[in-house]
Amino acid sequence: MRIDPEGHVTTPRGFRAGATYAGVKTYGEGKLDLAVLVSDAPCSAAAVYTRSRLHAPSIDINREKLAHRPARGVVVNAGVANASTGERGKRDGYELARLAAVHAGIAPEEMLVCSTGVIGHYLPMDRLASAMPAIELSADGGPAFARAIMTTDTRPKMGAVRFGPYHLGGCCKGSGMIHPNMATMLAFLATDAPVEQALLQRALSAVVDESFNLVSVDGDTSPSDTVLLFANGAAGGDRVDAHHPLAGDFVAALRALCVHLAREIARDGEGATKLIEFTVSGAATADDARALVRQLSTSYLLKSAIHGADPNWGRVAAVVGRSGVELDESAVTIDLCGTRVFEAGRPTEFDPIELSRRLHRAEVSVAVHLGVGTAAATGWGCDLSAEYVSINADYHT
Structure with missing residues (x-):
């Protein structure tokens, strides 16, 4: 609509x-x-x-x-x-x-x-x-x-x-x-x-x-x-x-x-320069998919990397690994801005300079497939900038 x-x-x-x-x-x-x-x-x-x-x-x-x-x-x-x-x-x-x-x-x-x-x-x-x-x-x-x-x-x-x-x-x-x-x-x-x-x-x-x-x-x-x-x-x-x-x-x-x-x-998140869309698919349950979306959207390391347009997909893998959701490591995939960066348990070949260019856009995407089911969820967050710290350091005073 x-x-x-x-x-x-x-x-x-x-x-x-x-x-x-x-x-x-x-x-x-x-x-x-x-x-x-x-x-x-x-x-x-x-x-x-x-x-x-x-x-x-x-x-x-x-x-x-x-x-x-x-x-x-x-x-x-x-x-x-x-x-x-x-x-x-x-x-x-x-x-x-x-x-x-x-x-x-x-x-x-x-x-x-x-x-x-x-x-x-x-x-x-x-x-x-x-x-x-x-x-x-x-x-x-x-x-x-x-x-x-x-x-x-x-x-x-x-x-x-x-x-x-x-x-x-x-x-x-x-x-x-x-x-x-x-x-x-x-x-x-x-x-x-x-x-x-x-x-x-x-x-x-x-x-x-x-x-x-x-x-x-x-x-x-x-x-x-x-x-x-x-x-x-x-x-x-x-x-x-x-x-x-x-x-x-x-x-x-x-x-x-x-x-x-x-x-x-x-x-419009405080200090935000980018909207991030997080998609989790292939989850065992809807609860798992939503839980991982929320953990990805609150990872300060991942939010900071995206703010700097750093194609460090390891920040995503770290969140997936610690999330506690069910997954099949051999079937997990990770995509940043539509670029496949991890598949079948190993990194893929991609152009980091081109991916960094995409990560400079006002809207970026992070997609994770867990390989164990059909449940999915999509959520939204933003990058973490120095401006966020400034706003909240002075909010009350």
Whole structure:
């Protein structure tokens, strides 16, 4: 399916969004740091969250609300994560959601909340409350919403796709602390299709495992990782459940959009100069394939070699060997940028100068075949540069 990179979370009918600057974020492009997304009609809603044991209060708030009724919107602030902030943090999260709900004209129970930024700081509720009335909600507000949720991101990450007569749009943020376990990663998705809640949740959980859970910048998981998906049915039609003719198209559109957004996170990794696509095939199980993708994408030695365009494929072999996944050494193959560098237990003949030239490209690939099965997985990461160290050495101060 073709992704429109100019599409956004309010491309689907019946959604409005807007953003303003509340003085919470002191870094980043655009100086927007408070945003609201709302549906004009009741929604089905689905969510996937971080597995961090020290998760942010927003995770508990959203779980509690969605357990009782569907949500129609979300408020997001950037600059302060409101994580590791105890009972006060939870009270502040509920109050921020209430303020946004009043502004949007919906019930407080229908408004979810997400926060992203520095851990261990309380929300400046006075500033957020004062700024909320300045948010103008409109059907064209998706791009402003995408900008406002950014922290160290260098650009907004958006997209939309069509399936049948319907639209699915979304945005995400994430640049560092990215290794989702459902990176600081937040994603917000919306569709004007009347998708049944059970299908919505089942599809989102499966697609996240194939997209956001296979992207990594630095191996660190945040306490706030959240993916929210709203379906308001504003485009009409029969309810889309698992037996509907468009059910498969919906899942395919959701997968395409989430993969697009995951790739954009890796491409915009802190200090990154290259997007790396990792493919593992011939694995005994899907779990083995995904585990190896995640280990390859977090190897600092491999990420450093790719940053320097060094065709040292031994960095890949070392990760494969220590990964613990089942393999047949005589059948293992390794390819860098489409060049076979290892096969049948021994190195191949290749031109290292030409391969280094390919490794200088903005997008590079690493492919490993394990030779023991039919399972496969693809994930995304980025190179490791000195800029990454600089960004994170100065992030808090």
